[in-house]
Amino acid sequence: MASITLENVSKDYGSGVVGVRDMNLTIEDGEFMIFLGPSGCGKSTTLRMIAGLEDISTGRLRIGERDVTRAAPRERNVAVVFQSYALYPHMSVRQNMEFGLKMRGMAPADRAARIEAAADILGLQPYLNRRPAALSGGQRQRVALGRAMVREPDVFLMDEPLSNLDAKLRAEMRLELIKLHRRLGRTTVFVTHDQVEAMTMGDRICIMRDGNLVQVGKPLEVYANPVDTFVAQFLASPQMNLVEARLNGNAGAIELTSDILSFTLPRFLHAAFAKALGRAVIFGLRPEDIHAEPRPGAVPFEASVVAIEALGMENIAILALDQSGKRELSARLGRDFSASIGDRLTFYADVARMHLFDAETTRAFPRGRME
Amino acid sequence: MLRVLSHLGLCLACLIVLLPILWVLRTSLVPESLSYSTSILPAVTFENYASLFADNRFGTNYMNSIIVAAGSVILAMPLAAPTGYAFARFRTSGRAGRFAVLATQMLPPVALALPIFMLYRSLGLTNSLFGLTLVYTAINLPFLTWILMGFFEAVPRDLEGAAMTDGATAFGAFVRVVLPVAAPGIAAAAVLGFIISWNEFLFALILGGPRTATVPVALAALQTSNGVEISKVSAGVSLAILPLMLASRFIQKYLVQGLSFGSVK
Numbered sequence A: 001m002a003s004i005t006l007e008n009v010s011k012d013y014g015s016g017v018v019g020v021r022d023m024n025l026t027i028e029d030g031e032f033m034i035f036l037g038p039s040g041c042g043k044s045t046t047l048r049m050i051a052g053l054e055d056i057s058t059g060r061l062r063i064g065e066r067d068v069t070r071a072a073p074r075e076r077n078v079a080v081v082f083q084s085y086a087l088y089p090h091m092s093v094r095q096n097m098e099f100g101l102k103m104r105g106m107a108p109a110d111r112a113a114r115i116e117a118a119a120d121i122l123g124l125q126p127y128l129n130r131r132p133a134a135l136s137g138g139q140r141q142r143v144a145l146g147r148a149m150v151r152e153p154d155v156f157l158m159d160e161p162l163s164n165l166d167a168k169l170r171a172e173m174r175l176e177l178i179k180l181h182r183r184l185g186r187t188t189v190f191v192t193h194d195q196v197e198a199m200t201m202g203d204r205i206c207i208m209r210d211g212n213l214v215q216v217g218k219p220l221e222v223y224a225n226p227v228d229t230f231v232a233q234f235l236a237s238p239q240m241n242l243v244e245a246r247l248n249g250n251a252g253a254i255e256l257t258s259d260i261l262s263f264t265l266p267r268f269l270h271a272a273f274a275k276a277l278g279r280a281v282i283f284g285l286r287p288e289d290i291h292a293e294p295r296p297g298a299v300p301f302e303a304s305v306v307a308i309e310a311l312g313m314e315n316i317a318i319l320a321l322d323q324s325g326k327r328e329l330s331a332r333l334g335r336d337f338s339a340s341i342g343d344r345l346t347f348y349a350d351v352a353r354m355h356l357f358d359a360e361t362t363r364a365f366p367r368g369r370m371e
Numbered sequence B: 001m002l003r004v005l006s007h008l009g010l011c012l013a014c015l016i017v018l019l020p021i022l023w024v025l026r027t028s029l030v031p032e033s034l035s036y037s038t039s040i041l042p043a044v045t046f047e048n049y050a051s052l053f054a055d056n057r058f059g060t061n062y063m064n065s066i067i068v069a070a071g072s073v074i075l076a077m078p079l080a081a082p083t084g085y086a087f088a089r090f091r092t093s094g095r096a097g098r099f100a101v102l103a104t105q106m107l108p109p110v111a112l113a114l115p116i117f118m119l120y121r122s123l124g125l126t127n128s129l130f131g132l133t134l135v136y137t138a139i140n141l142p143f144l145t146w147i148l149m150g151f152f153e154a155v156p157r158d159l160e161g162a163a164m165t166d167g168a169t170a171f172g173a174f175v176r177v178v179l180p181v182a183a184p185g186i187a188a189a190a191v192l193g194f195i196i197s198w199n200e201f202l203f204a205l206i207l208g209g210p211r212t213a214t215v216p217v218a219l220a221a222l223q224t225s226n227g228v229e230i231s232k233v234s235a236g237v238s239l240a241i242l243p244l245m246l247a248s249r250f251i252q253k254y255l256v257q258g259l260s261f262g263s264v265k
């Protein structure tokens, strides 16, 4: 059993640099946990502390039932895929993969079998006798993955392991990793910047910012209920549209006013948002909740088309609400949407799917389940 | 055209630097009586080399030099490598420690000569190759430590992380991964240490006797008794710089291939 429990874990690098602040998190046995956050937020630091490569300044870390806060890396049975790959340059690809097995005293025949299997999955057969220096970036990344895979450890720690692969290989490796995880069922922590990886691969996502854990939850739950504007914007591309607004009225009829859009809140949201009455708020709407055709309950508004990113399967339109072009919204429209730059058209905001945040704290007013 | 001109210029510059050395080589091949002649090669003889070994025991001197130079590197390296690694990776003794290593290099050797001579005399270590090797080890240790520190700093930290999560101890990671990766740097440092010992004169003169004289001491001795036998000295100098020339080729070869090429993005 290898759950991972962080209790008030902090990393202080000294001279005022705090890598991770007071982190509490339990990663269940066999869970696939995604770490997501902007550069420098402490993802790698957390991973390195779990691996034992970075001292834990304060707090406790358990893997399974064992307290490993001070245990050496080799006593933790974790395998790390480093952001920098960290392949042994003086060893062939085969020797790179073999090293960890050798160190653990595995018999040569078993080692060879493991390496064969991993090389097949990763397409590394032709390169087994090459040195890392003679490989492309993507091939090196696969060797780094292979070196971790063959170990079949209690815990996989992967620091952006797919970042250097092309789109096709990345999609393939994504599937391979999910399959590997299903087959071995090992606890996995996976750091990524990629929206798709974050949403599709993990059982849960852990979003970090400036060394703090901001939100943990199932991908769709986090997507539906971001705890603040940071998560709302970070976990999607294009980002959620945010507009400063005010809530007025009474429990019977709540009115949202902003210089862009003003409307009466749907009844079913009253209970959730009544607390925000009379306050300065931020109104949030995801790009996919803005439509080009009318639909029941959607609020119409006029805007000019500033830019269109035609992705084939869909069109991302940047809409300007006033002449200054400062107030811009992005809308994810169907593949059939067509307009010229500068067209002034009516769009429809599906406000039933709106989000609401406190303007002062940027925290969300929880809206409950999406209907 | 510009290329030709610049090459000509470079050749000229090389010639200016190399001319004295080439002249030494030339003189070593010329009979003593013709050594000051102005013609380029008045006659060719290996007499000077032969006499060096036959009349002056140059073979013994050469062997002595090889023993103390190689010995001092062999003794210093196993100490310098872990020390340099500790300085590079951990906060071992902080800035003060690093400065202390550097400071030893600033001390003029003469300042140490007398105390060491007194010490050696009471320990009975004068006139012994082992004693001289020990002094050179002491001279090489801080030097090698300092150089190796730079090489170890260039080894990516994640490599040790990988080795340690793969099941190695911290020392195991050092031996199995860091040392092999830093091997070109270690080889280069070893050669530099060898050269320093090879060229050292002061301690070799003070602490040695006829039996333990090294090449620099022997060369100096050629210039005393009955004037300067310039052709013989030239032959000795030619032989003395031979290992240095081999060594510099070697260093070049190893230093150009980067340390950790291919391990990281």
Ligand SMILES: Nc1ncnc2c1ncn2[C@@H]1O[C@H](COP(=O)(O)OP(=O)(O)OP(=O)(O)O)[C@@H](O)[C@H]1O
Residues within 6 Å of the ligand: A013, A017, A018, A019, A037, A038, A039, A040, A041, A042, A043, A044, A045, A046, A083
């Ligand atoms: N060895 C170190 N010494 C001092 N500060 C460090 C050290 N390593 C990381 N930091 C700091 O700790 C913070 C977190 O770094 P970390 O590497 O964990 O970020 P990250 O989330 O992995 O970012 P990225 O997505 O760019 O890899 C950063 O502000 C960084 O500057």
Ligand SMILES: [Mg+2]
Residues within 6 Å of the ligand: A043, A044, A045, A083, A159
């Ligand atoms: Mg990182």
